[in-house]
Every structure is written in C-alpha cells, then in structure tokens.
Amino acid sequence: MPISKTPIPNATPTADPTVTDPGRDRSDPWSVTAVVLAAAAIALCVAAGLAAIAPPRVQVAGLPTAGEFTDLALPAVKAIVDFAAAVTVGWLLAAAWLAPAQRNGFLDVGGYRAIKAASLSATVWAVGSFALIPLILSDTLGRPVNQSLSADWVISGISALNSVRAALIAGIAALLIAILARAVLHPGWAAVLLVLALVALVPQADSGHSASSGDHDVAVDSMIYHLVGISLWVGGLVAFLGLARQRVAHLDVVARRYSSIALVAFIAVAASGFGNAWLRITYLSDLWTTPYGRLVLLKAGLLTVLGIIGYLHRRHTLPAVARGERRPLIRLAVVEVLIMAATIGVASALARTATPPPSGAAPSDLELALGFSLDGPPTPLSLALGWRFDWLLGTASVVAAVLYLIGVRRLRRNGVYWPPGRTAAWLVGCAMLLIATSSGLARYGIAEFSMHMIEHMVLGMVAPILLVLGGPVTLTLRALPAAGRDQVPGLREGIVSAMHSRFVRFVTHPIVVFVLFVVSFYLLYFTPLFEIMITSHVGHVLMSVHFLVVGYLYYWVIIGVDPAPRQLSPFVKLAMLLGALPFHAFFGLALMNSHTAMAADYYTGLGLPWVTDLVAEQRLGGAIAWGATEIPIIIVMIALLSQWARSDEKEARRSDRKGDRGADEELDAYNRMLAQLAERDTPGRS
Incomplete structure (x- = not known):
C-alpha cells in the first residue's frame, strides 16, 4: 500500500471544464464541515427527542431500569454512529469511484481529500461504536452506565449479545479504516476499505428487532439492504457535496455516477424499509395507534420527501451541472443532507421502540x-x-x-x-x-x-x-x-x-x-x-x-x-x-x-x-x-x-502459419537469386 508521505504525481488542482467560474463562491456560506456538523446535531436531537416521547418498552413494576441517561444517550449516540458510518462510506465511495483518478492510476486531488475525510469520519465512527458498548449493556442489564464499564460485564456482553458484538466489530473495522486510509493513494485500495466498511455494517442487521422474532432471516436480509443503501445514499451525497464545493475536475461525471448509485440505493432503502415494517406491523391500524407505527409513518414521509428531492436533482440540478452551474445543486443538496440526518435520527429511535404485539400463536423455538x-x-x-x-x-x-x-x-x-x-x-x-x-x-x-x-x-x-x-x-x-x-x-x-x-x-x-x-x-x-x-x-x-x-x-x-x-x-x-x-x-x-x-x-x-x-x-x-x-x-x-x-x-495453427511464412520467404529468396543470375547473363548488361 503506498505511503501517504509520498507526493501524489501530477496531483495539482485542475480547473473543472464544466465550471464557468473557477474561483470560490464567497456568497455561499455553507461549507461541508458546517453541513456535516449541523446534520449530526439534527440526527442526535431527533433521536433523543423521539426516544423521550416513545418509550422503548413497557415498564414492569419491580424490574430495574437503566435510568433516563441511558434511555436518551443510547439512541443519540446510535444516531451519531450511523451518520458517521454513512459519511465514511460516502467518502470512500468518492475516492474509489466518484472522483475520477489520474491517468497514472493515482488519486486526483478530489479523491485524495476524500480519503483523508474518510479517515476523520471513521475515527468518529470508531469512538462512537466503542461508546455504544457500555450503553447497550446498561440498557440490557437495567443498571446505570457507570456499573456496566467493568471488564467482566463487557466480556460477558460480547459473548452473549449480538448488539454488543456488532458495536465491537464496527469499532474495530472503523479504527482500521481510520488508520489505513491515511496511507492510501490508489482508488483500488480505497475500494478495499469501502468493502470493509460495508461489511462492518452487516452484523448490525442481526441485532434489535430483526433478530428477535419469526421470519428474522427475511428481516435481517432486508435490514442489510437498508443499512447498505442508506449509507451509500446519505454518505455519497455528503461526498458529492464536498466534491462540488472543492470544484473537482469533471464534476458532471461525478454527478452522473452518484445519480445512478443514489437511484439504486433509494429503491433498496424504500423496498427494504417497507418489507421490514410489514413484518413488524400486525394490523394496519398499528400504524397510527402505536408509537412504532407512527415512527414508521414519519420515516416513510421523510423518505418520500427525499425521493421528490432526488427527482428534482435528476430533472433540474444535474443538467445545470452539465452547463457549469453548481449553486442550485449545492443548495438542494444541503437541504437533502439535513433531511437525511433527521431520517437517521428517526431510524435510531425506531430501532429502540417496542414493536406492536403479535397476533395469534407465539412463534415456536x-x-x-x-x-x-x-x-x-x-x-x-x-x-x-x-x-x-x-x-x-x-x-x-x-x-x-x-x-x-x-x-x-x-x-x-x-x-x-x-x-x-x-x-x-x-x-x-x-x-x-x-x-x-x-x-x-x-x-x-x-x-x-x-x-x-x-x-x-x-x-x-x-x-x-x-x-x-x-x-x-x-x-x-x-x-x-x-x-x-x-x-x-x-x-x-x-x-x-x-x-x-x-x-x-x-x-x-x-x-x-x-x-x-x-x-x-x-x-x-x-x-x-x-x-x-x-x-x-x-x-x-x-x-x-x-x-x-x-x-x-x-x-x-x-x-x-x-x-x-x-x-x-x-x-x-x-x-x-x-x-x-x-x-x-x-x-x-x-x-x-x-x-x-x-x-x-x-x-x-x-x-x-x-x-x-x-x-x-x-x-x-x-x-x-x-x-x-x-x-x-x-x-x-x-x-x-x-x-x-x-x-x-491454436499452437499448431500458429506454427503452420509461421512455417508457411518461412517457406514463402525461402521461395522468394530463391526466385530473386535466379533473377539476378539471369540479369547478369543477359547480353548488353554488365
């Protein structure tokens, strides 16, 4: 793997041929860092607020509870982790595919900045994942979080709880990505880290509601589609916004590539979300009579709004990018990122909210x-x-x-x-x-x-x-x-x-x-x-x-x-x-x-x-x-x-062709020799 201290060959910023004004637009105060921080704050607040409104379970008298801190901190940290994971996936996607590489195979300026941003967001992802472990143990054991920090409880939780193992695997994978991304200069290695990030999301699908009832194999499969799709969609948009702000070369190519990925991701997210909710909802009335159903409706409404914004992107902003106008794209993308952050917050609260009670006989062991x-x-x-x-x-x-x-x-x-x-x-x-x-x-x-x-x-x-x-x-x-x-x-x-x-x-x-x-x-x-x-x-x-x-x-x-x-x-x-x-x-x-x-x-x-x-x-x-x-x-x-x-x-035919060519050359040489002899013996020629 190339070392990051080596300068990138020919990695000087190049003007985007699709942009008419190469200078920075100072009238646009929104930087990518500000958008990401605002989106993270929205995801945190939405998750914590909805968790305070919709209780995670029915409280039983006499059973210990983890306390209000865990009830609010767990979904809030979970939202930050999900958003950081999506941003990491998006930046790795930008380095591996969205931002075109140089002819010599190395990352261009946009890809190089994307891989560095992926290292930073992966660090946040790792820290948040490790912070989830004591919060999950506190919530499961019904004790304050400070009592769940002992090594014995952590080891027991890793061996017994899928959710703890998922957080640990995600934290280790994110830490590896944060370290290795500092040494990547080639899109191929960025693709390897992208695969590692997507694989780290998979264990999360086997925890929570998806693994606790019948048909959980279908629920886990649909949740994998959901997690991968939302990460590529949300994170890809953040990376696309960052590349647009940096005025990378060939922004129209970046836009077309992200548009294709976003369309497939939106279909995967919508279909998997509908399928997962269908498995959890017993009666249609549960959608508006239970906290879980109301959160499902809220999430579906946000996804509908995002679908409309995606349509506007394909209809208006992408042609504008091809004409060299990027300001409409940036403004609409900022709004879309903020709505996506709110959707992640709703999803974090939804994962902790109790599902409607099932009807009929309970599933067998x-x-x-x-x-x-x-x-x-x-x-x-x-x-x-x-x-x-x-x-x-x-x-x-x-x-x-x-x-x-x-x-x-x-x-x-x-x-x-x-x-x-x-x-x-x-x-x-x-x-x-x-x-x-x-x-x-x-x-x-x-x-x-x-x-x-x-x-x-x-x-x-x-x-x-x-x-x-x-x-x-x-x-x-x-x-x-x-x-x-x-x-x-x-x-x-x-x-x-x-x-x-x-x-x-x-x-x-x-x-x-x-x-x-x-x-x-x-x-x-x-x-x-x-x-x-x-x-x-x-x-x-x-x-x-x-x-x-x-x-x-x-x-x-x-x-x-x-x-x-x-x-x-x-x-x-x-x-x-x-x-x-x-x-x-x-x-x-x-x-x-x-x-x-x-x-x-x-x-x-x-x-x-x-x-x-x-x-x-x-x-x-x-x-x-x-x-x-x-x-x-x-x-x-x-x-x-x-x-x-x-x-x-094939070898025989090749040899035959070679032999034929050799025989023809020998015959031509012999004929040339005879011609020279005849020429020399002709009267009047020396």
Missing part, C-alpha cells in the same frame, strides 16, 4: 432460531419444492444471470461472437447458486449438518466451476465501451486496473489460492468458529459467501476462461487440482470417524425429532464431503483437457 418452521425430515419432494427465497444470494444469482444476458445481447448487436457454451455454463452456475441458497436444501442446510455439507459442496465446488467457465470478466470488458484518449476512465478501465492490481495478483497466487481452498475447511469445522457462524443468519450468509468466493478463486486459477494475472503451465494447474484431493479425503474421513458433535448446543436446541444422533448426522456429512469431490474433479478434468486440446490446435 424452531421459528425463533431459524426464522421459519420445518414440517418434517428432508425428502426429495421437500428439497425440490420447499423453497424460501434468499433475498441476498438468491437475488445476486438472478441479477448476475440477467446482467450476463444483457452483455451477450450487446455483443450480438455489435456483431461480436460469444460462445453459447460459456452462456450455458454461467446460467447453470447461477441456477446452482439459487438452488443452494433458496431451495429446500438451504432450509434444511441450516438445521442439519448433512444437508449443510451438501450445500457447502454445491457452493464451494459445483457453482464456482460453472461460473468461471462463463468468463464474466471477458464478457464485461467486451461489452463495456472503452474510454477515449481524452476521456475520463470509466468502469471498463477500472476493471482492467483491478485485474492488474497487486491485491488481485496476491489473492490469485497459486500458493495463496491453494491454502485458502484447503485450510479453510479445517479452520471452519475443527475450531469453535463453526458454532459461532451457524448460530446466526449473518454467520450463515458469510459462510456461503466464503465458500463461493474461495471456490471461484481456486477454479479461476485452474480452468478460468478469464485470463488470470499469473499464467500457469498445465502441469501446475493439474498439480493444484490433484494436490487438494488428499486434504479433502482426510477432511471427510476425519468427520466420518468423529466422536463429538460440532455445535451440539445449537443443534440440540433446535430439537428436530428426526435427528436423534448428532454424531451419526455428522458422520453422514463427512461421507458426503468425502464422496462429493468426484463430480467436480470430473468436470474440471474435462475442462482442462478441452482447454489443452484447443491450445494445442
């Missing part, structure tokens, strides 16, 4: 643990028809298939041939991902170890093989337009730069990929990590993503259609494939001969009547892991042989 019920043991019919759509990975599989087909259609319109076999491989791979995450296999995979192992094999071996054979990167690079010599580098250039980055070269190194693919089995299943991950919906999602990503990297290096940063010989690829076999065989045999059940407390708590012996279930999973490697190996061997045959044919 199995529904509280899984989010849904299981009617009986797995059968071929229940596995095939018992679908429960995964709103994260299931949606990702559908979107990936649609985008791939759009890319193929664009190539055909341009007259570029794309092999149908690659399209078929990609679509079947997306189908495998959808089946593994949304069919009956996924429902039983979180409750039974043997079904979980089948899901693991599909996500880690079958789906990645088919996806890498689809060649998505090659398709994307051919479908996207290339930026001209004097144009701003676009998405295509960003992908090319990422493919040649040091990070990608490192993670695709044969040794690194081999270690990740093999060692992750043992680290996950033979350590307490498996029990930690399987007991929460977020942990289950992270396991699925890990299987898919590691499997994709491994098979990309071996049989990937997309060119890898490192070119490996066929013998190295074959060695990587065959070298993993003993480790997988030993892993399966170790499970088949195990005598202690993993995550026994979790599986026992589910109380499935048809699972009476956890060790036998685990041994069955080991047998599945031991025997399921044959199908992927056959597919990979066929792909390798086919690629080698095609490479031999």
Whole structure:
C-alpha cells in the first residue's frame, strides 16, 4: 500500500471544464464541515427527542431500569454512529469511484481529500461504536452506565449479545479504516476499505428487532439492504457535496455516477424499509395507534420527501451541472443532507421502540432460531419444492444471470461472437447458486449438518466451476465501451486496473489460492468458529459467501476462461487440482470417524425429532464431503483437457502459419537469386 508521505504525481488542482467560474463562491456560506456538523446535531436531537416521547418498552413494576441517561444517550449516540458510518462510506465511495483518478492510476486531488475525510469520519465512527458498548449493556442489564464499564460485564456482553458484538466489530473495522486510509493513494485500495466498511455494517442487521422474532432471516436480509443503501445514499451525497464545493475536475461525471448509485440505493432503502415494517406491523391500524407505527409513518414521509428531492436533482440540478452551474445543486443538496440526518435520527429511535404485539400463536423455538418452521425430515419432494427465497444470494444469482444476458445481447448487436457454451455454463452456475441458497436444501442446510455439507459442496465446488467457465470478466470488458484518449476512465478501465492490481495478483497466487481452498475447511469445522457462524443468519450468509468466493478463486486459477494475472503451465494447474484431493479425503474421513458433535448446543436446541444422533448426522456429512469431490474433479478434468486440446490446435495453427511464412520467404529468396543470375547473363548488361 503506498505511503501517504509520498507526493501524489501530477496531483495539482485542475480547473473543472464544466465550471464557468473557477474561483470560490464567497456568497455561499455553507461549507461541508458546517453541513456535516449541523446534520449530526439534527440526527442526535431527533433521536433523543423521539426516544423521550416513545418509550422503548413497557415498564414492569419491580424490574430495574437503566435510568433516563441511558434511555436518551443510547439512541443519540446510535444516531451519531450511523451518520458517521454513512459519511465514511460516502467518502470512500468518492475516492474509489466518484472522483475520477489520474491517468497514472493515482488519486486526483478530489479523491485524495476524500480519503483523508474518510479517515476523520471513521475515527468518529470508531469512538462512537466503542461508546455504544457500555450503553447497550446498561440498557440490557437495567443498571446505570457507570456499573456496566467493568471488564467482566463487557466480556460477558460480547459473548452473549449480538448488539454488543456488532458495536465491537464496527469499532474495530472503523479504527482500521481510520488508520489505513491515511496511507492510501490508489482508488483500488480505497475500494478495499469501502468493502470493509460495508461489511462492518452487516452484523448490525442481526441485532434489535430483526433478530428477535419469526421470519428474522427475511428481516435481517432486508435490514442489510437498508443499512447498505442508506449509507451509500446519505454518505455519497455528503461526498458529492464536498466534491462540488472543492470544484473537482469533471464534476458532471461525478454527478452522473452518484445519480445512478443514489437511484439504486433509494429503491433498496424504500423496498427494504417497507418489507421490514410489514413484518413488524400486525394490523394496519398499528400504524397510527402505536408509537412504532407512527415512527414508521414519519420515516416513510421523510423518505418520500427525499425521493421528490432526488427527482428534482435528476430533472433540474444535474443538467445545470452539465452547463457549469453548481449553486442550485449545492443548495438542494444541503437541504437533502439535513433531511437525511433527521431520517437517521428517526431510524435510531425506531430501532429502540417496542414493536406492536403479535397476533395469534407465539412463534415456536424452531421459528425463533431459524426464522421459519420445518414440517418434517428432508425428502426429495421437500428439497425440490420447499423453497424460501434468499433475498441476498438468491437475488445476486438472478441479477448476475440477467446482467450476463444483457452483455451477450450487446455483443450480438455489435456483431461480436460469444460462445453459447460459456452462456450455458454461467446460467447453470447461477441456477446452482439459487438452488443452494433458496431451495429446500438451504432450509434444511441450516438445521442439519448433512444437508449443510451438501450445500457447502454445491457452493464451494459445483457453482464456482460453472461460473468461471462463463468468463464474466471477458464478457464485461467486451461489452463495456472503452474510454477515449481524452476521456475520463470509466468502469471498463477500472476493471482492467483491478485485474492488474497487486491485491488481485496476491489473492490469485497459486500458493495463496491453494491454502485458502484447503485450510479453510479445517479452520471452519475443527475450531469453535463453526458454532459461532451457524448460530446466526449473518454467520450463515458469510459462510456461503466464503465458500463461493474461495471456490471461484481456486477454479479461476485452474480452468478460468478469464485470463488470470499469473499464467500457469498445465502441469501446475493439474498439480493444484490433484494436490487438494488428499486434504479433502482426510477432511471427510476425519468427520466420518468423529466422536463429538460440532455445535451440539445449537443443534440440540433446535430439537428436530428426526435427528436423534448428532454424531451419526455428522458422520453422514463427512461421507458426503468425502464422496462429493468426484463430480467436480470430473468436470474440471474435462475442462482442462478441452482447454489443452484447443491450445494445442491454436499452437499448431500458429506454427503452420509461421512455417508457411518461412517457406514463402525461402521461395522468394530463391526466385530473386535466379533473377539476378539471369540479369547478369543477359547480353548488353554488365
């Protein structure tokens, strides 16, 4: 990672060609710092004020309470943390994508200032997250906050409460971002920190209302969409406002990029907020008869106003930016940021307000643990028809298939041939991902170890093989337009730069990929990590993503259609494939001969009547892991042989063309020699 003390090459401020007056507009008193501080104050006051009006729970006589300080400070600090997290995400987004980089790959002035601002806001995010821990403990234990600062209570809270763990994870991630951002000079590393910031938001979705009732898997998924969407939307707007105030180059490009992201984020926030409220509201009248429902209506009204402002941005201010007028954009954006801050304050109070009482029978222990019920043991019919759509990975599989087909259609319109076999491989791979995450296999995979192992094999071996054979990167690079010599580098250039980055070269190194693919089995299943991950919906999602990503990297290096940063010989690829076999065989045999059940407390708590012996279930999973490697190996061997045959044919054709060119050159030289001899023997010539 480059050191920040190194000067940025050619990073001198450049005049924005879309701005008519390059000087600072002194008639506009609003600076970005003032807007951020005002927005933070609004979020804090709204959260604390609404918390004072809407009590978090029904007070029971005789039970201890945390006190008024905790009741008001907790939502206020939570609002500051949420706003600081969103601003951090926004500044990282600006450095990674919104502000165009220089031609040499380094951050421009706007991106450099954005990454420094991200470091500052991440510091606030980290401090606020650590401050939340004693407040959450005080609220949960019903004791003053000064009694919740002991190390014993903090350690107990980390092990027992999802909300405390979420605050701790967010604080550590924010602290890392605050430190590392000081040394970033390249958009690629800014993108890595952006991913880290978004991942740090995910554990927060598995706490509060989302994790405390039935259908909590859907609630957690929708909350992840909500948190990520609101962070990109709010934080991106703050960063966009900052770039506009700094008069960065190519402000019209920045505006178009943020406008596209904001539209998708608004749709995600609105849809996920509606879905989450739908799960919490029992009757329609709860919207105006309960404090929770009234806060939902207030938040919906604010989102509607923000949607109208977004429409005005796209209709009026963006064309004005293209004409070189930025003042209407700044004024409307300031109002929008302040309203967004009030919305965050409402959301912080809403997360602490008691939900309306449910109707009908209370959910069973199995529904509280899984989010849904299981009617009986797995059968071929229940596995095939018992679908429960995964709103994260299931949606990702559908979107990936649609985008791939759009890319193929664009190539055909341009007259570029794309092999149908690659399209078929990609679509079947997306189908495998959808089946593994949304069919009956996924429902039983979180409750039974043997079904979980089948899901693991599909996500880690079958789906990645088919996806890498689809060649998505090659398709994307051919479908996207290339930026001209004097144009701003676009998405295509960003992908090319990422493919040649040091990070990608490192993670695709044969040794690194081999270690990740093999060692992750043992680290996950033979350590307490498996029990930690399987007991929460977020942990289950992270396991699925890990299987898919590691499997994709491994098979990309071996049989990937997309060119890898490192070119490996066929013998190295074959060695990587065959070298993993003993480790997988030993892993399966170790499970088949195990005598202690993993995550026994979790599986026992589910109380499935048809699972009476956890060790036998685990041994069955080991047998599945031991025997399921044959199908992927056959597919990979066929792909390798086919690629080698095609490479031999190409090499033969290349050699033939080279030989033909050589024979023609020899024949031409011979003819020239004969011509010279004839010329010399002709009478009248010397």
